[in-house]
Amino acid sequence: MRFAIVNLGCKVNRVESDAITAALLAAGGSEAAPTDADLIVVNTCTVTGEAEKKTRKAVHRALRANGHARVVVTGCAAAIDAAGFEAMDPRVETAAKGALLEELAGRAVSTRPVLRVGGAFPTRVGIKVQDGCDNACTYCIVHVARGRAWSRDADEVIDEAVAYARAGVREIVLSGINLGSYCWGDLTLAGLLERLLAATADQATSGEPCVRFRISSIEPKDVGDDLVALLASAEGRVCRHLHLPLQSGSSKVLRHMARPYDAGEYCTLVDRLRAAVPELSLSTDVIVGFPSEGEDDFAATLDVIRQCAFSKIHVFPYSRREGTPAADRVDQVRPEIKADRARRLRELAFRLRSADRARRSGTSELVLVETAGKATTESYFEVEAPAGAVPGALVAVVLPTPPLAVQVPAK
Ligand code: SF4
Known part of the structure; x- marks a missing residue:
């Protein structure tokens, strides 16, 4: 079966789309352009009125891409208005992500990413550790679409991170809808990170830097003293x-x-x-x-x-x-x-x-090589990668003086 995944929205959606891709590959499918696909999955976003419009356009594009593909709409917009999407065309189905993965993979799996055994790893891998939100910001519908906050079993997260580190991944991004609310027993996000650091400390070839972790986004009220202390002491293993x-x-x-x-x-x-x-x-x-x-x-x-x-x-x-x-x-x-x-x-x-x-010019940072010639610093700036550096590697770079800013971008 040939499939195409159309991803919209936040980093959590990206991680979940990767999980859907991995599940479909594991079930014997192959990735294809939407024009050639038998199945097109649109993983939607509904965070704003604009995002909602983009989502509807993406579903229309999927329907136009070819006349026979099954079009499955999943994600936040589908959770809020399933009937509206199904009314667009008889080929449109809506599904919750967990149920979709179970059906696609032919077995029960969670919405966590699956290692693409034998495949190429992206340079940076996301692990979803939390979903849902108990806040109620008055502009936001995501907490309605995603429901109450829940956290993943810490042992499961650690096993996954260790497997990625063993496979050579050098930067892991922890993500969640309200990541800072992570709570497993009495383990906070800082506690989870400490366990992750300890569990992956020996997963580096000698002389190479260890895998590092990045926090995707955190609400101000969730930054506690434990997290501040960890950021100060982890020597960059927590970006x-x-x-x-x-x-x-x-x-x-x-x-x-x-x-x-x-x-x-x-x-x-x-x-x-x-x-x-x-x-x-x-x-x-x-x-x-x-x-x-x-x-x-x-x-x-x-x-x-x-x-x-x-x-x-x-x-x-x-x-x-x-x-x-x-x-x-x-x-x-x-x-x-x-x-x-x-x-x-x-x-x-x-x-x-x-x-x-x-201000960072002349200082040294470990950079993650993204592609030949391009890398991202710990502080999240794009810089030139050292000649010959392999994509996915972490290497130390002294940040050069940047070229003078010539224009202010329009957007
Ligand atoms: S904290 Fe929760 S309710 Fe507020 S914007 Fe984020 S997802 Fe929406």
């Missing part, structure tokens, strides 16, 4: 790079978003992190033009962002998502104001990124 969603630097807007912190608490956390881990690279997500956001709120966001000196900012103009409390608010921000704030924030983000990269 000194955190993606710490801010969403707004205005305490008023954060309250309207039902985010469980205010701007001052966020800045205090960043100060604490920077004091303990001076090399830390911080990235974030910011929503601009959330309902009720005035110019003074946006100015507060810019202030917080300057203070936190992020190395990367994902800027999202607020996009109404039906079914969320924020979508029904009457104080929506006009599109041209949202676009203007997004542009101003992206300019600041670009300047801060250039400044952080320049």
Whole structure:
């Protein structure tokens, strides 16, 4: 059976799509272009109104790709509106991911990735350790689509990581919808990482660096003293790079978003992190033009962002998502104001990124070689890979002075 997987959305979806691919390969299938596939799986995203539109387009494209393929729609958008997708065409079916994997693989499997035995490993592998979310941010539908938070058995996660490390993987990304809420018995995310470090410490050929772990994204309220201490002491085996969603630097807007912190608490956390881990690279997500956001709120966001000196900012103009409390608010921000704030924030983000990269010039970092000539630093900057370095290897590089920034990207 020839199959194609269309992946949309977040890193957790990516890991789950890889699991679906691995299960189909293990069941004797082969990957093909959508035009030649007997089965097209669309792993959807519904985080914003925009994401929902992209998802529907992807399903239409899958239907047009060829006239006979079975089109299976799974993931967050399918969980929210299965009937809407099934009404698109008789060839469309919807399925929950766990059930889909069981059916495709012909046996019961979890939505965890399966080692592609004998196949080429991607340079970086994701392990999903958590799913669902117990928060209720007012712009978000993901906690509805994914349900309550749950965590994977720590022993199962460790076995999987050890298997990847033995197979030569040098960077493992821990992912989850609300990763920081990981909890297995009395084990927190920091506790899980400590066990992972210990279990994989002997999985390196002599002279080579050990596998390292990266935290995909963590909510500010979940960064505890144990995690800060681990980042400070693990000598880079837990990448000194955190993606710490801010969403707004205005305490008023954060309250309207039902985010469980205010701007001052966020800045205090960043100060604490920077004091303990001076090399830390911080990235974030910011929503601009959330309902009720005035110019003074946006100015507060810019202030917080300057203070936190992020190395990367994902800027999202607020996009109404039906079914969320924020979508029904009457104080929506006009599109041209949202676009203007997004542009101003992206300019600041670009300047801060250039400044952080320049600050790192002349320092040494272990980089993960992605392809011939291209590598990613621990701090998550792209650099040139040393000549002859093999994709997937971790090698030390002294960061060169970057070329002068010539333009601010439009998006
Ligand atoms: S933390 Fe908030 S934004 Fe993130 S998945 Fe949970 S409810 Fe959604």
